[in-house]
Amino acid sequence: MEYNTTRNELILPEYGRHIQKLVQHIKTIEDREERTKAAHALIPIMAQVNTNLRENGDYKHKLWDHLFIMADFDLDVDAPFEMPDKEVLNRKPDPLPYSQGKFKKKHYGKIIQNMMDKIDDYSPEEQEVLVELLANQLKKSYVKWNKESVNDDVIISDFIELAEKDVNFKDNIKLVETRNILAKPKKKKTNRKNRN
Structure with a gap:
């Protein structure tokens, strides 16, 4: 054999x-x-x-x-x-030149850092909305990366550190809940009567 x-x-x-x-x-x-x-x-x-x-x-x-x-x-x-x-x-291909750049908190990513650099380009009303959206994205990134819950104060502190400037947060800012970030999307229910 x-x-x-x-x-x-x-x-x-x-x-x-x-x-x-x-x-x-x-x-x-x-x-x-x-x-x-x-x-x-x-x-x-x-x-x-x-x-x-x-x-x-x-x-x-x-x-x-x-x-x-x-x-x-x-x-x-x-x-x-x-x-x-x-x-x-x-022959092996040439290595790709990755731009390392300066990252204080790598788990938030470069796009978030670039967006924070653009906050001053908007009007005060738009800045308020943008800051809240970015803070929620920071929390989502943090939770997805670390797989654990995080206090909103930590996110706001990280936001200020990354922004490297004075950022005006709304007094009543409420970030997305950790359980909503980690929740799996629900499957749509199909109606069995409509299948025929």
């Missing part, structure tokens, strides 16, 4: 072991013309096995690339496309 643990590793698992064995067999054909015919005959079979590639306009090019990859870039045939460069395929 032949077990998967004793077999060679699948290079492209989406094609399966039989296609990979066919590719290995094609590599053993000595006559270049016969080898080329066999490779051209294998491409339509690969297209049937991996039907997702047909959604792309250049799927034949990808099939030939996959054939060369399964052959470990060691297949001398007359192909309609050039063999891909092994180094290019194995």
Whole structure:
């Protein structure tokens, strides 16, 4: 018996072991013309096995690339496309430059900090509404991040620290309840009479 643990590793698992064995067999054909015919005959079979590639306009090019990859870039045939460069395929992408910036309280996020910087751009009436909305968002972010209840005084203190300016809070400001933040949305009830 032949077990998967004793077999060679699948290079492209989406094609399966039989296609990979066919590719290995094609590599053993000595006559270049016969080898080329066999490779051209294998491409339509690969297209049937991996039907997702047909959604792309250049799927034949990808099939030939996959054939060369399964052959470990060691297949001398007359192909309609050039063999891909092994180094290019194995090269790791360049790291993305993340802007770290200054965060006093990372769990509130950069967008909240940017919004706080814009408070002065609004009229006093609009500032009052914006401050209340931002404070509620701070509380939601805090509760979602820490998974625990928090006192409104802590949120207001954090708000003042993040805003780095005097902020006028309404005397009767009431932030959203923690249980409302953590509550799971209720499923809509369907009326069984209307299903028919």
